[in-house]
Amino acid sequence: MQNKGLIKLFAILFGLVSLYQLSFTFFANKIEDDAKVYANTKGIDKNARQKAKLERNYLDSVANKDVIDLGITKYTFDDVRSKEMNLGLDLKGGINAILQVSVKEVLKSLSNDSQNSAFNQALSSADDRQKNSNSTYLDLFFEEFEKVAGTTKLSDPAIFGTKALNEKITFNEENATVKETLQKEINSSIGTAFEVLRSRIDKFGVSSPNIQRIGNSGRIQIELPGAQDIERVTRLITSKAELQFWEVYTNADVQNYFFTANTKVAELLKDNSLVEKVKDTTKTDDIDDLLGESADSTSVTQKNLFTYLYPNVAQSQQQLSSLVAQARVLDTATVNNLLGKKEVRALLPNELKYVKFLWDYKSNKGADGSDLIGLYAIKGNRKDIATIEGDVIIDASQVFDQLNKPEVSMTMNSSGTKQWAKMTADNVGSFVAVVLDDYVYTAPSVNQSITGGRTSISGGTMTISEAEDISTVLKAGKLPAAARIIQAQVVGPSLGQEAIDASFLSFGLAILLVLAWMILYYGKAGLYANVALVVNILFIFGVLASFNAVLTLPGIAGIILTIGMSVDANVIIFERIKEGLFKTKGLKQSVEEGFSVKGALSAIIDANITTLLTGIILYVFGTGPIKGFALTLIIGILTSLFTAIFITRILIDRATDKGANLTFNTTISKGWFQNINVEFLKKRKVAYVISGGIIIAGIISIFSIGLKQGVDFKGGRSYVVRFDQTMNATEVASTLKDAFGSAPEVKTYGSDNQLKITTAYKIEEEGQNVDDQVQNSLFTGLKSYLGTTTYEDFKPGFEKEGSGVMSYMKVEPTIADDIKTSALWAVLGSLLVVFLYILLRFRKVSFSIGAVAAVFHDVLIVLGVFSIFYKFMPFDMEIGQSFIAAILTVVGYSLNDTVVIFDRIREFTGSHPNWKYSEVVDKALSSTLGRTINTSLTTLLVMLIIFFFGGDSIKGFMFALIVGVAVGTYSSLFVATPIMYDTTKKEEKNK
Numbered sequence: 001m002q003n004k005g006l007i008k009l010f011a012i013l014f015g016l017v018s019l020y021q022l023s024f025t026f027f028a029n030k031i032e033d034d035a036k037v038y039a040n041t042k043g044i045d046k047n048a049r050q051k052a053k054l055e056r057n058y059l060d061s062v063a064n065k066d067v068i069d070l071g072i073t074k075y076t077f078d079d080v081r082s083k084e085m086n087l088g089l090d091l092k093g094g095i096n097a098i099l100q101v102s103v104k105e106v107l108k109s110l111s112n113d114s115q116n117s118a119f120n121q122a123l124s125s126a127d128d129r130q131k132n133s134n135s136t137y138l139d140l141f142f143e144e145f146e147k148v149a150g151t152t153k154l155s156d157p158a159i160f161g162t163k164a165l166n167e168k169i170t171f172n173e174e175n176a177t178v179k180e181t182l183q184k185e186i187n188s189s190i191g192t193a194f195e196v197l198r199s200r201i202d203k204f205g206v207s208s209p210n211i212q213r214i215g216n217s218g219r220i221q222i223e224l225p226g227a228q229d230i231e232r233v234t235r236l237i238t239s240k241a242e243l244q245f246w247e248v249y250t251n252a253d254v255q256n257y258f259f260t261a262n263t264k265v266a267e268l269l270k271d272n273s274l275v276e277k278v279k280d281t282t283k284t285d286d287i288d289d290l291l292g293e294s295a296d297s298t299s300v301t302q303k304n305l306f307t308y309l310y311p312n313v314a315q316s317q318q319q320l321s322s323l324v325a326q327a328r329v330l331d332t333a334t335v336n337n338l339l340g341k342k343e344v345r346a347l348l349p350n351e352l353k354y355v356k357f358l359w360d361y362k363s364n365k366g367a368d369g370s371d372l373i374g375l376y377a378i379k380g381n382r383k384d385i386a387t388i389e390g391d392v393i394i395d396a397s398q399v400f401d402q403l404n405k406p407e408v409s410m411t412m413n414s415s416g417t418k419q420w421a422k423m424t425a426d427n428v429g430s431f432v433a434v435v436l437d438d439y440v441y442t443a444p445s446v447n448q449s450i451t452g453g454r455t456s457i458s459g460g461t462m463t464i465s466e467a468e469d470i471s472t473v474l475k476a477g478k479l480p481a482a483a484r485i486i487q488a489q490v491v492g493p494s495l496g497q498e499a500i501d502a503s504f505l506s507f508g509l510a511i512l513l514v515l516a517w518m519i520l521y522y523g524k525a526g527l528y529a530n531v532a533l534v535v536n537i538l539f540i541f542g543v544l545a546s547f548n549a550v551l552t553l554p555g556i557a558g559i560i561l562t563i564g565m566s567v568d569a570n571v572i573i574f575e576r577i578k579e580g581l582f583k584t585k586g587l588k589q590s591v592e593e594g595f596s597v598k599g600a601l602s603a604i605i606d607a608n609i610t611t612l613l614t615g616i617i618l619y620v621f622g623t624g625p626i627k628g629f630a631l632t633l634i635i636g637i638l639t640s641l642f643t644a645i646f647i648t649r650i651l652i653d654r655a656t657d658k659g660a661n662l663t664f665n666t667t668i669s670k671g672w673f674q675n676i677n678v679e680f681l682k683k684r685k686v687a688y689v690i691s692g693g694i695i696i697a698g699i700i701s702i703f704s705i706g707l708k709q710g711v712d713f714k715g716g717r718s719y720v721v722r723f724d725q726t727m728n729a730t731e732v733a734s735t736l737k738d739a740f741g742s743a744p745e746v747k748t749y750g751s752d753n754q755l756k757i758t759t760a761y762k763i764e765e766e767g768q769n770v771d772d773q774v775q776n777s778l779f780t781g782l783k784s785y786l787g788t789t790t791y792e793d794f795k796p797g798f799e800k801e802g803s804g805v806m807s808y809m810k811v812e813p814t815i816a817d818d819i820k821t822s823a824l825w826a827v828l829g830s831l832l833v834v835f836l837y838i839l840l841r842f843r844k845v846s847f848s849i850g851a852v853a854a855v856f857h858d859v860l861i862v863l864g865v866f867s868i869f870y871k872f873m874p875f876d877m878e879i880g881q882s883f884i885a886a887i888l889t890v891v892g893y894s895l896n897d898t899v900v901i902f903d904r905i906r907e908f909t910g911s912h913p914n915w916k917y918s919e920v921v922d923k924a925l926s927s928t929l930g931r932t933i934n935t936s937l938t939t940l941l942v943m944l945i946i947f948f949f950g951g952d953s954i955k956g957f958m959f960a961l962i963v964g965v966a967v968g969t970y971s972s973l974f975v976a977t978p979i980m981y982d983t984t985k986k987e988e989k990n991k
Contacts, residue, residue, distance in 0.1 A: 004653070007646050015535065018542020021083070024075075025545060027067055028084035031077055035059050060330050064370050076369075085545040087225060088552030088628055089491045091503070094225040095233050096490075099483035101193045101218045103137040106186050110165065116158045118149045137218070138186060142179055154178040163414075188475065190218050193483055195472040196436070197222065197237055199361065210550075220483060225550070230490050230796050234771070238483060243390025243473065244435045245420075247427055248443050249355060249377040251324045252314040257352060258305070258325065261344050266304035268343060308334050309375070322376055322431035322443035329363050329371040354380035361439040361469075376433055376440045386435070387423050392416025396474035398467040399456075406467040407458035410474050417453035425449035436473045485771070487712070490796045490808040503556045506949040510560050510942040511537070514567055517938055522574055523666040528651040529570040529644075536566050536636075536643040543635050553954050554629035554885060560946060561889065561961075562636025564939035565611065565896070568931075569644035572600040572900065575931045578664045587656055595649050603903040604641070606841060607896040612637050613833050614892035618885055621826035629885050676926045681918050684978035691857055691975060698864015707863065708870045710880025712811045713823075716760040717774060720807040723785055726752040732782070739781030748874065749952055754806070756876065763812060771810065778805075823884040830888055831855060834895055842902060850980025851898050854971040858894050859887055861967045862960055875955040882957045890964025893939075897932060897972035902980070904928050921981050925973060936969040 039054040059077070068075040075083075089096050104123055111119060122145035129140050145154065155161045155173040160182070168181050194213055197220060201209045210223040227233050308331040312323050327335050338344060339357055348355065360374035394411045401407050412420055423432060424446050433443040434457075444457050457470060514533065518526035540559055544551055576599045580590025593599045615637065618630035655662060665672075711718045732755060733746040744759035762774050779786075779794050786794065789803040796805040831852055839848040870877035904924040912920060940962060947958040 004650060008650065011535070011647060014542070015538060017546070018538050021542050021545040022085070022538075023068075024080050024083035025085045027075075028077075028080045031062060031067060031080070032059070063330060083545070083548075085541070086548055086550045088550045088555065089223070089225055089489060091551065091553060092225045093491045094223070094227045095230055095488065096223045097221070097237065097485050098214070098487040099197070099220045099222065099237060100486045101190050101220070101483050103141075103186055103218050106189045107138075107141065107182070110162075110182065110185055111159050112162050114159050116152070116156070118145060118152050119159050121148050138179070138183060142175070146175070154182075186218070190220075192472055192475045194220055195469075197483065199436075199439075201237070219486070223550075234485070238485060242437055243393070244386030245388035245390075245423065246386055246433045246435055247379040247423070248322050248431045248433045249324065249352065249379060250314065250320045250322065250430065251312045252320055254324050254352065254355070254377045255311055255313055257348060258309070258311045260347050261339070262305040264344055264347060265338050265341075266302055268338075268341065269303045305335075305338055308338070310372075322433065322445075323360075323374045324357075324377045325375040326366075326372045327375060328366075329373050332359060332373060335375070352377075354382060354384075356380040356384075358433075358435060358438055358440050361436070361441050374440075376443055378433060378435070378440075388416060388419045390436075390474070392419065393474050396471040398464065398471045401456070401458060405458065406462055406464045407456050408467050408470045408474065410455045410457060410471075412453045412455075414453070417451070420453070420455065421449060421451040434470065434473060441473045442470050485810070486812040488771075488808070488810045491806075502949060503553055503946075503954075506946040507556055507560060509949060510945045511563070513941055513945065514563060514938060517941075518567065518570070520666060521669045521672075521934065522664050523662075523669075524655070524660070525574055525577075525652065525662050525664045528648055528655070529567070529574070531651060532570070532643040532647040533563060533566055535647055536640050537563070539639040539643065540632065540636050543639065544632065549631055549635075550628050551632070552628035554882060554957060555632040558629040558632035559636055560942055561893075561939075562633060562640050564935070564942055565608065565637065566640035566644050567938055568607070568896070568935040569600075569604045569640060570648055571931050571934050572604055573644070573648070574664050575928075575934075576600045579927070581664065587662060591649075591652055591656060595645065598907075601645065603900045604645070606899045606903055608637050608641055610834055610837060610895040610899055611892035613837060614830050614888050614895075617826055617830045617833065618888050621822050621829070629889075633889070672930065676929050677922075678926050678929070679922050680925045680973060681922055681978060681981060684974065684981075687974035687978065691861075691971075695857065695860045695864065698860055698867060701864055701867040705867055705871075707867050707879045708877060710876075710878035710883070711758060711809050712880045714760075715811050716758055716763050717771075718756060718758040718809045719775075719778060719805050720749050720754065720756050721778075721782065721804070722806050723753045723755070723803050724787060725785075727755055727785065729755055732757070732785070735784070736778070736781040739777045747876070749876070754952075763810075775805070775808075823881065826884060827859070827887060827891075830891055834891070838895075838899070838902075841899075842906060844984070846980050846983035847902055849983050850976045850978075851895055851902070853979045854898055854968075854976035855891050855894055857971050857975050858890055858964055858967045862887060862890060862964050865963050866960070873959075875952065875959070877956050877959065882954075883960055886957050886960035886964065889961060890968055893965055894968030894971060894976075897936075897968055898976040900931065901925060901928050901972055901977055905977070905980075917984065918981070921977060925977060929973075932969060932973065936965060939965055 035055045035058040038058045039051045042054050062077045064076050064078065066074045067077050067080055104127065107123065108114070114120070122141050125144040125147075126137055126140040129135075129144070130137055133140060152159075153172065154175050155169050155171060155178050157171070160169050160178060161171055161173075165181075168185075169178055190213065194211070198211050201211055201222065201224065209225075210221075212221050213219070214221055222237060224233060309325050309327050311325045312321055314320050336357075356378045358376050358378055360376070363371040363373040366372040392412045392415055394413050394416075396408060396410045399407060399409045427446045428448060429446070431443050431445050434441045442457060511533075515530045518529050518533075520526070522529065537559070540562070543549075573594050577590045577594035580593050581587065585593070595601060612634060615630050615633040619627055619634065652662065663670075727748070729746040729748050733743045736746070736757070736759075737743040740759050740761040742761075744757050744761070746758075747756050748754070749756035757778065759774075761777070762770055775795065776791065779791050786803045794804045796808045834855070835848045835852050838851050839845060842848075866877050866879065866883070901924060904927060905921055908915070908920045908924045908927075909917075912923075915923070943958055943962050943965065947955060947962060
């Protein structure tokens, strides 16, 4: 092998980079474990919510503390946390939601809530059609409007030809042109909603939040791993944006109050013994000092308001500013608490009586590297009503002034123009603040009264991105509707931790099994393959950490699957080397041929490409955990190819150069699968009958019994509830019948004290409180089984110390239809791509027909098994997104087997031109049988370990894979190859 030095260098550098990236995860986990210990120690008598708060306080206190010191570079905990490997909801807990911005509400808002009958009839018809259509709501609305409008146009003054839109839609404009304008307005509204949500989520404080738009559907996906206060998250992401314009006090107006308040705060803190302890040098743990909870010290420093708040003092008229103070981000809660105390508020002079203090929407770095955030003093009033509300905004955009500096252009309606003219006239020489969701986005000075309704907001240091943020905020003022959750998945941290423990236990056992088997079967060569396998695992996790990818439970299954494929590559190579040794070609020549394109390399590349294509399709069509599974599968295939082909080769070449006697077997495995000569084709008709019988039975079951569709395919809500005692599922279903109107589906989930409860109760109803109403009904129905558990403790989120909801999933019927459609396209797309690839690679239609027929065979059998057995198995056998991922994985695995065999058939056809074609096929099948059985048994044993020791949520997924791998191995021998043979003979006969 050429360029060994370059490959060694690359492998070493890749390994070092992987270790470096994973080190951040190690340090982050250590500090998070310390936080849990601290919370448990300090919160012995406190509930889960209070302990979670203590844990969060601990992590906040060390956020800017150096935890890694490399001399030249230092990393704070915030730095480390941003680089650690991200865990998905099923491993860490949290919430994953898809929100829908209502296009209908946008249209109604743009029409100024038009009462035109054709307009409203079109909206109603579009509502009905959307339930069973993949078209956009806007397209459906236009189609329905054309049916009922007659001569009325959308540009009619009674619909969209309003004064507010007169600059964008002219009178009597054609419907097609209006449609383009409305599409832009809808896109703008969705974009604004996205930015508002992103701003809120950034302030929520979870690590690795993710928010993204889903095409042009008006949907926004949000993932918040680690979020525990689910109620607060839901409120945060579904409430309507509140844009307000307020008058503000200057720093000079409030500085005397701040100094007075500072003295009072010092007295309050002294009275409560809340003083800052100077750290004793004999102490070994300084976390109490960071949190202000130290018990022992040698000296005491009195705290006051200015310990946390840094006032912006105005020494002259030129230093007047709307920014009244700054504070560390970590101290904002403390400042809010101190300024909100009644003793401190009592010091306010009459002119500041209704002042309310709001923070800036973003922070900046201070001189010491800490994150500082600005404070503003808003001129409140008795009713707490803003001078101007955001609904008066018509449009806003980022533009450039005459000096080519960024600024914001804002336009108001007639009502807003009058209010703005008065507000600016009253505040010439002072400031006004633009506030969204109680955060100040800008508080510019007013130079003169603005009477035209069009305003420019500028600042000497305003950047383009800041101007874009402000224009987005201003447009949020006319956001027509709050986003609605149409799909949600909530996993409690307790269930997440259990999933981590179970998955890593199964992962460890699977790895040990594979390592032991390779040594047992191949001896010293197996040891070299194991080294490559461990390096492969390091590379996979290193890449995931480097790209901040999210590791999920299906992702871990994907890693284990790629480990099986990595072993398969080594098995193919080693079996070819053994063939060479059997023919007495010598060790070096056999190794050279085994690693060559004419040897094992061609089959390995073909097999991995087919699986890689399947993984790519999964990644494109999948969401959430399925996308995570696909990503790890793709990464694993690429890294396993490198390690199996290059790392193993380097180790084996090194051994042969030193004169080692590699036999690629042991005294136990010597002679296994040697000199096999099975006439497979003579048995093909029997195989056809067996396969046909199983498939027919499955199809009958599918059409008579059906398949158990998961919530993500049929819509509904699903709760995993844990109890303090063993539960009877049938009894609970009967008990909940009164609460839900009809008996929900109830099944034991994992242990006997855990149930999965699925219901379609109120799933068609919309509204922010419906989810809570359904959950309350569930709690009421289960009250007799829950003992002393309160509703607050019953709800998902926080660590569960007793009974309660461990996880929750909701999918509305509309998005369920979309998920099913995407899944169907994913399966069909994968089959088409694989068919074309095999056709391109083998240049015979018969090969493609054989491979695709085997895939259909495998999929139909897996579906039939799930239909026949789902009522009897003690675990979920639902047909959902995870099942589709399993099916596509089975497709990839089955093709992997088939391609290896086809590759050998192609080789034998060229090297043995005098053989009958049936003899070529049988010999090829027999020569690859050792590899097929070896790889399949290893993969099946690994999957069985995951099935028995992995988490409950993955059992159905793993069962589908187990059935699929077993059937796929069978089909590659008795379906794909025989059908390819029969098709080839038919082609030749026709010719």
